[in-house]
Amino acid sequence: MTVSQDYRPPTGEYRSFSQYKAIEYSAYFGTEFEGVDLTQLTDQQIEDLKVILAERGVVFFRGQDNLVEEKHIELGGRLGEHHVHPSWKGPRGPIFVAETRQSWANHWHSDVSFDQETPVKYSILKMEQLPPAGGDTAWASAELAYYKLSPSLRAYLSTLTAEHDSALTFGANSSNPHTGNDFKEEFGKDKPRFPRAIHPVIRTHPITGRQAIFVNRGFTTRIVELTKSESETLLNFLYNLIDRGQEFSVRFRWSLNAVAIWDNTQTQHKAIGDFLPNDRKGFRVSTKSEKPFFDGERKAAYPALYETEGWQRVLDINPY
Numbered sequence: 001m002t003v004s005q006d007y008r009p010p011t012g013e014y015r016s017f018s019q020y021k022a023i024e025y026s027a028y029f030g031t032e033f034e035g036v037d038l039t040q041l042t043d044q045q046i047e048d049l050k051v052i053l054a055e056r057g058v059v060f061f062r063g064q065d066n067l068v069e070e071k072h073i074e075l076g077g078r079l080g081e082h083h084v085h086p087s088w089k090g091p092r093g094p095i096f097v098a099e100t101r102q103s104w105a106n107h108w109h110s111d112v113s114f115d116q117e118t119p120v121k122y123s124i125l126k127m128e129q130l131p132p133a134g135g136d137t138a139w140a141s142a143e144l145a146y147y148k149l150s151p152s153l154r155a156y157l158s159t160l161t162a163e164h165d166s167a168l169t170f171g172a173n174s175s176n177p178h179t180g181n182d183f184k185e186e187f188g189k190d191k192p193r194f195p196r197a198i199h200p201v202i203r204t205h206p207i208t209g210r211q212a213i214f215v216n217r218g219f220t221t222r223i224v225e226l227t228k229s230e231s232e233t234l235l236n237f238l239y240n241l242i243d244r245g246q247e248f249s250v251r252f253r254w255s256l257n258a259v260a261i262w263d264n265t266q267t268q269h270k271a272i273g274d275f276l277p278n279d280r281k282g283f284r285v286s287t288k289s290e291k292p293f294f295d296g297e298r299k300a301a302y303p304a305l306y307e308t309e310g311w312q313r314v315l316d317i318n319p320y
């Protein structure tokens, strides 16, 4: 897989989204657009959205009352080929119910990273039931996290691969919130075991050519080339890097029918489980990505925001 050669970063200028008011959630990551109706995007806006997602990681749109189930599915289909969650065999096609009374989304993760060929690329999550308080979702840039590391460690990490196993999150005690069935049974029905995959530890973004950490606490079990103890130590080091990265993470306070769209190539996210015992319910449509790959040769045509002097100064005051 080669990366796209015609990439031009929006660097704050949001192409066909420039007509909308943009609220930056942090300097380097996460943007909310006001006044967009996601059912009315032009083909140009769909293409630009992919580039904006490559650059900003996650984008938010409030008040998407028009994005009813069928439009939600249609929007997914415009961004890519639908990815159907392997545990999901229900009647709602590619809609995945992301209801988080359970603990399955409470660890940082990249969606369905345990899929060997086509993990999730874009996820479109719409929140349709809110708790009276709490229930935010957090996103972090696994790309900015990567660029906090020393060049030596980056180079070493790029030689490694890791195993991702759905059993880690969907194992013994997790039940599918929609069907109430045990995930283990659902995965087990026609599969010999929970799905798992081996992917490069550092993943290249096909649009920007930039690198990101592609191991996550939710699904990654081990680094293949290392001993158990080395693997645990290095994985924990990387998980803690993501955990402590307030300078490259954002937190979204949901409102009814708000929508978040994110690019799972270079971001991770987690539900913040502070709203129990109340309910919260969201629906997610996702698309398939390319098979994760590492390409160390590609240099981005234009510097990203984090390659600027500003990001260097952010690094100086946020060492890891």
Ligand SMILES: O=C(O)CCC(=O)C(=O)O
Pocket: 098, 099, 100, 105, 111, 123, 125, 136, 137, 269, 270, 271, 272, 282, 284
């Ligand atoms: O419920 C949330 O806040 C996040 C759920 C989630 O991880 C997902 O929809 O992919």
Ligand SMILES: [Fe+2]
Pocket: 105, 109, 110, 111, 269
């Ligand atoms: Fe998720």
